[in-house]
Amino acid sequence: MSKATIKQVAGEAGVSTATVSRVLNDSGYVSPEVKERVFGVIARLNYQPSAIARSLKQDKTFMIGVIVPDIANPYFMGISRGIEDVVGPEGFQLMFCSAGEAPDKEARLLQLLHEKRVDAIVLATSGGNVANINGLLDNGQRMVLIDRRLEDEDSAIQGDSGKEASLPKLDLVAEDNVQSAYELTKALLDEGHVRIGAVNGPTRVSTGRDRLEGVLRAMKERGVEDRLLLYSGDFSAEGGVRAVRQFLNEAEKPTAIVSLNNQMSLGVLLELVRSGLRIPADMAVASFGEVEAGRLLKEPGLYYVDQHPYEMGLKAGELLLRLIRGEDDAHSPAGHIFRHEVKRIP
Amino acid sequence: MSKATIKQVAGEAGVSTATVSRVLNDSGYVSPEVKERVFGVIARLNYQPSAIARSLKQDKTFMIGVIVPDIANPYFMGISRGIEDVVGPEGFQLMFCSAGEAPDKEARLLQLLHEKRVDAIVLATSGGNVANINGLLDNGQRMVLIDRRLEDEDSAIQGDSGKEASLPKLDLVAEDNVQSAYELTKALLDEGHVRIGAVNGPTRVSTGRDRLEGVLRAMKERGVEDRLLLYSGDFSAEGGVRAVRQFLNEAEKPTAIVSLNNQMSLGVLLELVRSGLRIPADMAVASFGEVEAGRLLKEPGLYYVDQHPYEMGLKAGELLLRLIRGEDDAHSPAGHIFRHEVKRIP
Numbered sequence: 067m068s069k070a071t072i073k074q075v076a077g078e079a080g081v082s083t084a085t086v087s088r089v090l091n092d093s094g095y096v097s098p099e100v101k102e103r104v105f106g107v108i109a110r111l112n113y114q115p116s117a118i119a120r121s122l123k124q125d126k127t128f129m130i131g132v133i134v135p136d137i138a139n140p141y142f143m144g145i146s147r148g149i150e151d152v153v154g155p156e157g158f159q160l161m162f163c164s165a166g167e168a169p170d171k172e173a174r175l176l177q178l179l180h181e182k183r184v185d186a187i188v189l190a191t192s193g194g195n196v197a198n199i200n201g202l203l204d205n206g207q208r209m210v211l212i213d214r215r216l217e218d219e220d221s222a223i224q225g226d227s228g229k230e231a232s233l234p235k236l237d238l239v240a241e242d243n244v245q246s247a248y249e250l251t252k253a254l255l256d257e258g259h260v261r262i263g264a265v266n267g268p269t270r271v272s273t274g275r276d277r278l279e280g281v282l283r284a285m286k287e288r289g290v291e292d293r294l295l296l297y298s299g300d301f302s303a304e305g306g307v308r309a310v311r312q313f314l315n316e317a318e319k320p321t322a323i324v325s326l327n328n329q330m331s332l333g334v335l336l337e338l339v340r341s342g343l344r345i346p347a348d349m350a351v352a353s354f355g356e357v358e359a360g361r362l363l364k365e366p367g368l369y370y371v372d373q374h375p376y377e378m379g380l381k382a383g384e385l386l387l388r389l390i391r392g393e394d395d396a397h398s399p400a401g402h403i404f405r406h407e408v409k410r411i412p
Numbered sequence: 413m414s415k416a417t418i419k420q421v422a423g424e425a426g427v428s429t430a431t432v433s434r435v436l437n438d439s440g441y442v443s444p445e446v447k448e449r450v451f452g453v454i455a456r457l458n459y460q461p462s463a464i465a466r467s468l469k470q471d472k473t474f475m476i477g478v479i480v481p482d483i484a485n486p487y488f489m490g491i492s493r494g495i496e497d498v499v500g501p502e503g504f505q506l507m508f509c510s511a512g513e514a515p516d517k518e519a520r521l522l523q524l525l526h527e528k529r530v531d532a533i534v535l536a537t538s539g540g541n542v543a544n545i546n547g548l549l550d551n552g553q554r555m556v557l558i559d560r561r562l563e564d565e566d567s568a569i570q571g572d573s574g575k576e577a578s579l580p581k582l583d584l585v586a587e588d589n590v591q592s593a594y595e596l597t598k599a600l601l602d603e604g605h606v607r608i609g610a611v612n613g614p615t616r617v618s619t620g621r622d623r624l625e626g627v628l629r630a631m632k633e634r635g636v637e638d639r640l641l642l643y644s645g646d647f648s649a650e651g652g653v654r655a656v657r658q659f660l661n662e663a664e665k666p667t668a669i670v671s672l673n674n675q676m677s678l679g680v681l682l683e684l685v686r687s688g689l690r691i692p693a694d695m696a697v698a699s700f701g702e703v704e705a706g707r708l709l710k711e712p713g714l715y716y717v718d719q720h721p722y723e724m725g726l727k728a729g730e731l732l733l734r735l736i737r738g739e740d741d742a743h744s745p746a747g748h749i750f751r752h753e754v755k756r757i758p
Binding site: 178205335339362 | 431475510520524547681703706707708
């Protein structure tokens with residue numbers, strides 16, 4: 067016999083699926099007669115109520131909150147799909163919030179998700195919230211970090227007793243940003259470029275700082291760090307557009323651009339094409355993260371770090387399930403660092 | 413004097429911001445002494461607690477749930493930014509859920525957000541949930557529809573008393589999909605194309621059905637509807653890729669493709685470029701919705717419906733605020749239909 071569905075239960079009991087749901091969740095008014103009838107049918111059909119209903123018994127909400135700095139970035143959505151493919155079959159629903167790279171907004175979202183008693187929070191931090199996070203962890207909030215570390219700089223915020231807030235120990239799924247940015251820059255240097263424009267993200271967050279460090283390391287290794295042009299973007303396509311405009315106004319224009327996230331890279335490509343420049347003949351481009359649209363370019367040759375956000379999401383999903391189930395009491399949080407290769411669009 | 417912040421309150425009271433937050437939200441343990449001290453400082457500094465704290469008094473959660481079929485689609489994120497720019501300054505936070513074009517998943521998400529007592533739900537439906545939605549509305553859930561209508565077909569589902577579930581009256585912010593798809597197809601016909609491949613979305617949802625209707629209307633008007641090739645995509649880039657592969661295997665290949673959403677259009681463009689075809693010389697393309705990357709194409713000439721999701725979001729945000737505040741008791745829900753023009757990438 068196939069598994070009973072909520073529709074079958076509703077049909078047999080002569081009520082709507084919404085009513086069955088209300089009975090299961092004990093929410094909204096349902097008359098005692100109807101309740102009894104519904105429970106009778108549930109028992110007869112051996113209906114297995116959904117995760118939401120189960121949560122009542124298990125003191126779980128089966129809800130996982132995901133806070134990312136930019137919900138429109140395909141990279142974070144790739145991670146999210148990976149998480150969902152692991153936790154979804156176990157009955158968990160994801161709720162996404164976008165902090166817009168704003169620490170204040172992130173603070174409010176953290177508090178909100180905690181109040182809604184999500185079973186866990188997945189955080190790609192916009193920075194600046196170590197004290198708040200410590201407070202939530204003290205209250206038993208489970209949390210996994212993705213993409214970005216929590217940073218020491220935040221510890222300037224004072225804790226309860228006047229002690230400095232210390233960095234909490236949390237599972238982290240991230241990339242080796244320094245190494246990949248180093249290799250990406252080296253690809254340009256190996257082609258003879260030395261006048262290079264770098265489009266960087268906010269150095270408030272670890273990905274911004276680490277990627278810049280990788281670029282600087284490669285430039286210094288060749289002794290050409292004084293030839294570097296820097297533009298502080300904000301991990302947005304608009305940042306990439308503005309960077310190109312500034313670089314093209316330089317007395318000595320760069321011959322190559324290294325752009326340190328996929329959204330900024332899309333802006334860089336669009337603005338270069340709009341300016342009538344050929345890529346890579348007039349301007350070589352290297353992107354931290356693939357820009358799907360890069361394959362539409364007239365000529366091949368775009369360098370990119372081949373990120374695997376989906377695989378990172380699968381890992382984060384596993385960690386979440388272990389954390390929520392309290393498996394492995396001796397579990398000590400650790401960093402799971404993916405090392406991604408530099409490739410070139412053929 | 414500038415407005416007091418939670419950090420100032422925490423500093424003056426000698427506690428963490430998390431503790432101030434706990435006091436304001438009455439969540440987690442805080443000793444009576446500390447509570448008194450915090451409230452004293454709040455009074456002295458005339459600190460205005462945040463929306464989250466205010467919600468305790470006003471029986472609001474200041475949380476708005478947004479359910480979309482595809483969270484990775486820039487179109488829905490454009491709408492969301494518009495909503496956020498209206499409701500954010502009023503203290504509301506958005507929580508996003510992705511139904512993945514799956515009615516069952518949407519049903520679970522609707523129930524979950526309702527249980528979490530969100531002040532309103534914004535829904536771009538994946539179809540098939542009229543009965544569930546009626547149930548939530550009966551329980552006082554506020555709701556605004558975006559992009560997609562609720563459909564009569566769903567009314568086959570039986571209501572409580574055996575009556576057919578009727579379509580609820582809700583505010584709707586959407587586009588004139590029939591008209592824009594008609595004009596988009598006409599642009600190709602006017603160039604002499606008659607063998608046209610159409611990549612359509614699921615006809616389970618109003619946008620899928622309406623856009624197909626617009627295409628058919630244009631083809632019939634010219635008496636060439638028998639020359640139409642149809643591929644049922646699923647509003648995903650992969651759908652667009654598969655459509656191109658099928659079209660190119662036809663005995664009589666199309667000379668033009670009309671793709672009925674932006675994600676499918678990206679797939680169409682990528683696969684055409686991969687196949688070595690020039691756009692529009694070898695294959696003309698018309699897209700419902702702009703593909704930002706379309707500007708990277710070797711040659712200009714891509715037709716597109718110039719959607720304005722951000723403006724649609726602003727409108728939805730206004731409607732939400734009116735609904736939540738209970739302004740205008742005589743408010744009768746209405747459709748707000750945006751008519752978007754067909755343009756061409758220069």
